[in-house]
Amino acid sequence: MAPPCPAFFWTEQQCAGGPGSPLISGIPLEKLAELLQYLFSGLTNGAIYALIGIGFSIIFNATAIINFAQGEFVMLGALVAIALHSLGLSLPLAFGLAVSAVTLIGLVFERLAIRSAREATAISLIIITVGGGVLIKGLAMLIWGKDAYTLPPFSGQEPLVFAGATILPQSLWIMALTILLVVGLEAFLHFTILGKAMRAASFNPVAARLVGIRVSQMVQFSFALSAALGAAAGVLIAPITLGVYDMGTMLGLKGFCAAVIGGLGSIFGVVLGGLLLGVAEALASGLISSGYRDAVAFLILLLVLFFRPQGLIGRRPSRSS
Template sequence: MTFEQLLQYVASGLTNGSIYALTALGFTLIYNATDIINFAQGEFVMLGGLSAVSLHEAGAPLPVAFAGAVLTVTVVGILFELLAIRPLLRSGVLTQIIVTVGASLAFRTGALMIWGRDARPLPSFSGETPVRLLGATFNRQTIWVFGLTLVIVVALQLFYRRTLTGKAVRACSINPMAARLMGVSYSRVVLLSFAVSAAISAAGGVMITPASFMSYASGSLIGLKGFAAAILGGLGNPLGAVIGGLLLGIIEALSVGLLPGGSSGYKDGVAFLILVLVLFARPQGLMGGRIVDKA
């Protein structure tokens, strides 16, 4: 493998990795607030992408379609929490997780009925000409995804650490009971987490659609990889989610390069094997600790 090829594999890995990272971030936000693993997370990504496609086809300029799609999916996330998660608050986390599995199927089938089975495209945010960097070529859209992911991560950190609402969310994730005694509305924190998580995933969906298209079925693979990334990084740690996502993408791409020809089908196997090994050595994930240890 030449150095140039190596760089290209890393570039490919970053492309997929930033999508995994954003989805992992969505998992993390909901997990932190509720202990729920939301298996409909990938579906939020899919709904975001397809909503943007519809809005754009209806004549909305790209930025408007972007905002509209994020808003739409945020509303979906809020309704999902109000209608499916909140009524089960007393049934325990396990029941709620099962509900998210059901919801993911419902979202997928709904999307199939609305948008049909064909994948749909969206124009690139800033043209198709690839960008060359150190001998590797990046899709322009990748740079958008990568850049916006960083912006979202920084914004989230600021929100969690600098605002009162953000601190309330963190308080709830550390000790819901104590937070409630301090006057924090737990149910509002949960609602907020679902809304923000849906919005972030939707934004991710809109950003990747120009590069990789979106179909009703696209959410499941993205959701699965995003979940793996969240575990790898340490479930509950937003920074860990991002690092886990990027790492997972790069491992996958590199394993294509390192495995003998004709075995690219095993790259997911390699990625998951590494995930399992990491969990053996560090059950809390690469950057996990605080949250997982709390009980």
């Protein structure tokens, strides 16, 4: 059996060798360090879930579509960055190019799959995006095979020790860049013409059209934006998890859980949902059993839907008569 591994994403060698492994239990200080360790890994994963979840929420708000292909954008981001880096490109350049490439793929996906399906019902849109996800995943398998690829961390391999718990520099990168992206996104949505137009188009498409906003362009833009966010999440997590063709599906579903838990309408809510989910998962897999770790996300999803369907932060949807 694998040693109790606080973070799903850590490879086993790193986990077993890491000084954070709980060796002695029952000692309060050790316990505290252990909890801190779960918190670190939870926040790391949570930030990734948040980025993916924001992608869901941007598309949902613009189109009322749940894009089940979102997770595949994450996978593509990771694998494209890895491929570019292995060609000798510097990490930042590979990062930037990978995100741009996936953004383009997001645009193509919107154009071919979503816009062609004008009269589709919610159910057929679900099937279309799932089909798109299957297609993208299949293509990735054709290109990259079933092997896992590594991407070097952005800086340093050595875990930093903090109050008895360890944290990888990459985790700090993930958290910092997530904060940067979220703040940037909020600023974009509230202070730029394009961002305001996007919000207007999702708030009331008819009125937006009347004041001259091209709603179809906003929909297109929402797909580009969420593909970019997904790809960024993929590049960020790749040094920790490795990049494989089928890494996107579960990550996508987790991001989706984060979005629903936080409330699809609010970016801040999705971030909160993602972090909450990440920490809950880390605690559950550390303290209960790592096998049920994936179930935790969906259990929280159900609890939120049953008791607070508008999400933790979201407003109650207004009654339509």
